[in-house]
Amino acid sequence: xxxxxTVAVIGAGKIGELVVSGLLRSGWPTDRLLVTARRAARGAxxxxxxxxxxxxxxxxxxxxxxxxxxVKPQDAATLLDEIGPRVPAEKLVISLCAGLPTSFFAARLxxxxxxxxxxxxxxxxxxxxxxxxxxxxxxxxxxLAIAEEMFKPLGVTLRVPESQQDAVTALSGSGxxxxxxxxxxxxxxxxLLGLPRQVAHELIVQTAIGSAVMLRDSGEHPVKLxxxxxxxxxxxxxxxxxxxxxxxxAALLAALEAARDRAREIAAQAR
Ligand SMILES: NC(=O)C1=CN([C@@H]2O[C@H](COP(=O)(O)OP(=O)(O)OC[C@H]3O[C@@H](n4cnc5c(N)ncnc54)[C@H](OP(=O)(O)O)[C@@H]3O)[C@@H](O)[C@H]2O)C=CC1
Ligand SMILES: O=C(O)[C@@H]1CCC=N1
Numbered sequence: 001x002x003x004x005x006t007v008a009v010i011g012a013g014k015i016g017e018l019v020v021s022g023l024l025r026s027g028w029p030t031d032r033l034l035v036t037a038r039r040a041a042r043g044a045x046x047x048x049x050x051x052x053x054x055x056x057x058x059x060x061x062x063x064x065x066x067x068x069x070x071v072k073p074q075d076a077a078t079l080l081d082e083i084g085p086r087v088p089a090e091k092l093v094i095s096l097c098a099g100l101p102t103s104f105f106a107a108r109l110x111x112x113x114x115x116x117x118x119x120x121x122x123x124x125x126x127x128x129x130x131x132x133x134x135x136x137x138x139x140x141x142x143x144l145a146i147a148e149e150m151f152k153p154l155g156v157t158l159r160v161p162e163s164q165q166d167a168v169t170a171l172s173g174s175g176x177x178x179x180x181x182x183x184x185x186x187x188x189x190x191x192l193l194g195l196p197r198q199v200a201h202e203l204i205v206q207t208a209i210g211s212a213v214m215l216r217d218s219g220e221h222p223v224k225l226x227x228x229x230x231x232x233x234x235x236x237x238x239x240x241x242x243x244x245x246x247x248x249x250a251a252l253l254a255a256l257e258a259a260r261d262r263a264r265e266i267a268a269q270a271r
Contacts, residue, residue, distance in 0.1 A: 005146060008034040008064035010057060010079065011071035012046055015096055018124045019068060020050055025127070026153030034060045057083050066092045066146060073097045073266045080108035089113045092143050096120065098169045099266030102136020102162060114139040116147050117165055119173045120154065129155030130172040134162035170259035178255070183208060
């Protein structure tokens with residue numbers, strides 16, 4: 001299905017760029033995509049890399065039907081001071097910002113502007129994103145479908161109530177970083193055990209991929225999958241005892257709670 005909408009990605013940093021590249025990979029026509037950047041050099045880089053049209057924020061607001069806001073949450077108020085009053089209420093605003101509720105945008109946009117909150121993640125770069133989508137004020141099913149049309153080609157999408165978005169941010173938004181940290185630590189453990197770094201890296205990355213595919217495709221609970229690896233008096237249980245002794249499970253509970261709390265704090269600090 002060819003998109004009927006023109007999308008402007010406002011603030012094409014890391015996340016904005018992955019939306020641009022993902023849309024283009026999915027066949028989104030270049031002439032239905034606009035990009036804005038704060039620095040001219042960044043705009044030129046994106047124009048060169050993707051052949052997209054880079055415009056100012058005001059022109060993006062005028063020409064696009066869908067405004068995907070991908071600036072840092074701390075920059076959102078300044079951006080909305082600039083563009084908010086110019087956004088006609090029939091445009092769809094999609095926020096990709098962590099923490100900020102749709103009410104933050106609604107308060108700075110003309111009455112009746114539909115706002116959708118989206119939390120995606122960096123595996124969008126390989127079309128394996130987890131993207132959670134929530135309707136905010138004035139957003140109807142048709143507009144949620146537009147957001148899904150944009151993000152489905154980048155991976156998996158899920159509709160969630162907006163009240164769950166800070167938790168979603170803690171789990172899947174930040175989630176890739178936790179897995180990368182684990183991989184980094186396990187590769188270092190391989191070094192400790194005397195393996196060459198490249199060998200340790202290959203062993204752990206393929207083990208991560210295999211485990212992830214089994215989690216997704218086997219239909220088995222993670223406990224069952226772990227038990228199948230854990231032989232009586234074997235090697236795995238010795239490692240698991242150490243993980244439990246070091247409070248890894250408790251650390252993850254605390255870590256994700258801290259991420260959720262930081263999302264709330266970002267919203268509270270946004271002016
Ligand atoms: N990184 C991630 O994994 C995830 C991030 N997010 C959310 O995505 C958003 C973007 O994050 P990320 O891509 O990491 O951050 P970046 O800093 O890489 O991108 C933000 C971009 O917005 C630009 N910008 C800021 N203000 C303006 C403006 N007024 N007009 C035009 N462009 C502007 C910045 O320009 P300049 O280069 O000059 O700073 C920068 O290029 C955040 O709100 C974050 O919470 C959501 C999910 C995952
Ligand atoms: O760290 C952050 O704030 C952003 C939001 C989710 C992932 N990265």
